[in-house]
Amino acid sequence: MSKMIDIIVDGKTYNVEEDSLLIDLLIKEKIKVPYFCYHESLGADGNCRMCMVEIEGQKRPQIACDxxxxxxxxVRSKTPNIAKVRRDILELELINHPVDCPVCDQAGECSLQIFYMQHGLHDTEVTIPEKVKHEKHLDLGSNVILDQERxxxxARCTRFTDKITHTHELGIVGRGDDSKVSTMPGRKLDNPYAMNVVDLCPVGALTSKDFRFSQRVWFLKVSNSICHGCAKGCNxxxxxxxxxxxxxxxxRFRPRRNDAVNGFFICDEGRLSYKELEENRQEIIVLxxxxxxxDKAIKEFKSKVDKYKGNTTIIVDxxxxxxxxxxxxxxxxxxxxQVISPLGIYKDEDFGDDMLKSSMRAANYKTIQRLNIAESTSIQSDLIINFNxxxxIHASEKISFLTHKNKDLELTFPIASxxxxxxxxxxxxxxxxxxxRTVFKNTPIPTIQEWIQKVRT
Amino acid sequence: MSQNIKVIPRHGSSFKDKLYLPAIYDGVKVTFKHLFKNLNDSNAVDTLEYPEEQPTDITSRYRGLHRLTHRPDASIACVACFMCATACPADCIFIEATARKDGHDEKMPKTFFIDTLECVFCGYCVEACPCDAIRMDTGIFSLTGNNREDFVLGKEQLLANKGAFGEEICSARN
Structure with missing residues (x-):
């Protein structure tokens, strides 16, 4: 822990750690500062020049991220001079930008749009007859589509592949207005965290092939949840x-920042696991x-449970x-x-890695262990009640509570995912x-608690 | 508070008002004046014998039934940006977007429905459209159908509607 010092930003004093980055303070204190290239996980790069602030004693405006x-x-961040500097840099960024917001998936969560509304609102003074043309939809692989014009x-994406995944697929090639993000010839973007570049990209250059054109982002409602793909519990x-x-x-799923668990990112498998929520769902009671x-199902359930009282095993997911x-x-x-939960089936050594993927693919197995639920797989009982x-497991009688359809259906109740x-x-x-709770279906499927309440009465 | 209260004296307490008849007489006088004037000259009456007689005062600014415009090469002008659906106060525009493969832009509507029974014909969709792809210049003021589904217009129907005031092709930059 280094020394805490006082600095003044826009006339207000803040107590910060010495030698920390100025931009971190500005972001933390919610002082409006535009930036494209800086990202807390990737560090300063200083190439976009948007985060200019005036510092007392310095001749020219300085970038806050470095x-x-x-x-x-x-530090002064709200002077007319700074406003002009930011507007001018934004104008340069927009010279060759295609402004195709109507067809761009990023529209609504695009830094260029936000900064233009906050700091720009200018009429361009640079008029060129034709904008520089680049590739408009390049499939980079791993569900990522690149639009070089936008x-x-x-360099957030290239720094992500360099510093975070160490796979080095992306680079910036060319000079001047010919420079563009690209992969090596013949190589694709290929790593299990590749789709994070879509979130990192501040503009619509990198978009998700999976989410492409499916919704405009301003219609979407957002809820906080936890990934159920493995035991890591990414936010x-x-x-x-x-x-x-x-x-x-x-x-879609997007990563939510939690420095204690997953940082800024999630793996692609977790990100795409939203599809399983809808597919092949058990929606009706089946015998x-x-x-x-x-009514009949609950009667059937009760008669079976009464018949095998003391001779029942409950299996818990x-x-x-x-x-x-x-x-x-x-x-x-x-x-x-008797309650058991065999955990062996969740082990997947191929899935785990040393970043965010755990080879234990059960989101809540720690609670199973904490509550001392047996892991045994041998079942002597005649009735099995399986909770997802x-x-x-074979037994003479079986009752299932399932979110997703399964093959052998004796008495099966649907449960909420x-x-x-x-x-x-x-x-x-x-x-x-x-x-x-995120999804509110038109006809909600009961939760496990609701079913237990129903079969009790 | 009390200085803001202004007391208005109640009207209608005089003898003439309480009799009511003078007021009724005033009203009936106006009614009969119009009745005899119109009986004398029925051509001056400002009514239309619809549907035999069609209105003649529909101008280019009249907000009629919607249409989707075409590009110069007859392809659809809409790029499915959802601006109309976002602006719509009645929430009656239903769009599903898909990738476009004919060389224009990247995106187009796979389906585009307007529920004209829900539509309030405010024209916000036309205002919001960045591509001049939706207009209400068909001059069509009457839409009939046998069931509710007939009033939900799809992409093909909207593209088939013709503009009544020229300018067949969308005037956006592409």
Whole structure:
């Protein structure tokens, strides 16, 4: 921990760590400063020149992202001179920008648009008969599409592949107005975290092929959630929207910053796992592939549970919320059943790496261990009640509570998936995090707690 | 508070007002004046024998039924930017976007529906469109149908509607 010092920004005194970056203070204190190239995870690069501020004693404006804080520094960010400098740099950025916002997926969350509204609002004084043409839709691989004309050459994407993934696929080639982001000839963007460059890109140069044209971003509602792909528990934003007369649909996952867990990023597999939320869902109560009414199903459930009292095993999925697991444990006590959760099936050594992917692909297995739920796979009971556990277990009688359709369907109840209910998860490092309920379907599927409440009465 | 209160004396308390008849007489006088004037000269009455007689005062600024415009090469001008759907106060424009492969831009509507039963014909969609792709210059003021679905106009129907005042082709830059 280095020394804390006082500096003055726009007449106000702030206490900061010596030799930290000035821009970090400006971002933290929400002092408006435009920037393209700086990113907290990638550090200063100083190429976009947007974050200019005046510093007392310095002749010319300085970039805040490459200025270290010194004792007694006096910074001004709102002078007319700074406003002009920012506007002029923005004007240069926009000379060759195609301004195709109507067809650009970034529109609505684009730094160029935001900075133009905050700092620009100018009529351009640079008129050129024709803008420089580059490639408009280059498929870089890994679901990333590059539009070289929209690029502001901030080099966030190239620094991401250099500093974070160390795969070095992207680089900036050419000089002057011919410079553009590109991959090596014949090589593709290919790493398990590649789609993070879409979030990093401040403009519409890098867009997701998966999300391409599916929604305009200003229609999307955002909820905070946790990825269920593995035990890491990466923090997510879930972007969803309910179009008039239609159902609530999740359109994409985006990483949510949490320095204790995932930092700024998520893996591509987790990002694309939103598709599984809708696909192949169990939506109706089924008995031997025949649809069954709720009353009859509950009667059937009760008669089976009564018949095998003391001879029942409940199997619990290690992806369920802590609240759901606790409700199941309580219910198991009432019907005198044994509760197990075989964890071996979640192990996937090929999936794990030393960044954000864990080879344990169960989001809440720590809670299973904390609540002392047995991991045994041998079952002697005649009745099995399966709460969404993926393994296939054979017994003479079987009742399932499933989010997604499974092959052998005896008595099966549909249950809400993690986006349709809220709860807590404990990740592999023991950090407990909350998930919001995101999706509100037109006909909501009951949660596990609601089913247990129904079969009790 | 009290200095803001202004007391207005209640009207209609005089004998003439309480009799009511003078007021009724005034009203009936106006009615009969118009009745006899119109009986004398029925051609001066400002009504239209619709539908035999069609209106003649529909100008180019009249907000009629919507249409989607074409580019010079007859392809659709719309790029599915959703500006119209965003601006629409009635929330009656339903667009699904898809990638465009004919060399213009990158994006086009896969489906484009306007529910004219929900539409309030405010013209905000025309104002919002950056591509001059949607207009309300068809001069069509009456839309009929046998069921609700007939009033939900799709992309093909909207493209088939013709402008009533020339300017067939969209005037945006491409």
């Amino acid at each position: 200025t270290f804080v010194k004792e007694g520094m006096e 690029c502001v050459l901030c 997510l934003y879930i972007d969803h929207n309910k179009i008039k007369y239609k159902d609530d649909v999740v359109y 031997k592939n025949q649809e069954l009414s709720e 290690a992806n369920l919320y802590t609240e759901e697991i606790e409700a199941i444990l309580e219910f198991a006590k009432e019907i005198d059943a 556990h993926p393994s296939e 993690y986006s349709e209910s809220s709860g807590h998860l404990t990740n592999e490092d023991g950090i407990t995090q909350a998930c919001e």
